[in-house]
Amino acid sequence: MPAEDTRLTDAALMREAVALARDNMRGGGRPFGAVVAFEGQVVARGVNEILASHDPTAHAEIQAIRHASRALGRPRLDGCVVYASGHPCPMCMAAMHMCGIARAFYAYSNEDGEPYGLSTAAVYAQMALPPEGQSLPLRALRPDGEDGLYAEWQAAGRP
Numbered sequence: 770m771p772a773e774d775t776r777l778t779d780a781a782l783m784r785e786a787v788a789l790a791r792d793n794m795r796g797g798g799r800p801f802g803a804v805v806a807f808e809g810q811v812v813a814r815g816v817n818e819i820l821a822s823h824d825p826t827a828h829a830e831i832q833a834i835r836h837a838s839r840a841l842g843r844p845r846l847d848g849c850v851v852y853a854s855g856h857p858c859p860m861c862m863a864a865m866h867m868c869g870i871a872r873a874f875y876a877y878s879n880e881d882g883e884p885y886g887l888s889t890a891a892v893y894a895q896m897a898l899p900p901e902g903q904s905l906p907l908r909a910l911r912p913d914g915e916d917g918l919y920a921e922w923q924a925a926g927r928p
């Protein structure tokens with residue numbers, strides 16, 4: 770007999786992300802939840818913890834990525850899929866790109882969030898501008914005599 774396929778569907782995994790968001794909200798947190806899955810199995814879950822942890826980076830997706838990375842014992846999540854209750858912000862999208870997430874889904878759009886102050890469209894708009902046009906100026910500033918940090922890292926053969 771062929772082995773039973775125990776993979777959860779995209780819809781089921783997203784339902785879990787939204788349930789996490791709702792539980793977090795009802796417990797006093799912000800209404801965001803996320804699930805990281807691999808081949809239809811939950812690797813880790815996360816909820817927005819910015820209020821409880823005083824950590825502005827503790828978005829649901831970042832928390833789920835952190836927990837997934839710890840659960841797998843490695844900093845890369847190649848092939849994993851993220852199910853996010855809300856449209857991920859640029860920080861979370863960057864984190865997903867950088868750790869190898871293959872695909873991501875969201876349930877509530879930035880348009881859905883806009884009337885409630887839960888949209889990150891304004892941050893996307895800033896990120897789309899050239900650095901010199903952004904409201905947060907980013908400029909190179911290398912101390913005199915500073916050189917070779919990266920070459921030293923490479924020479925040390927560090928991962």
Ligand SMILES: Nc1nc2[nH]cnc2c(=O)[nH]1
Binds near residue numbers: 827857
């Ligand atoms: N998708 C998403 N959007 C947010 N905007 C503010 N916090 C969050 C979060 O945790 N997830």
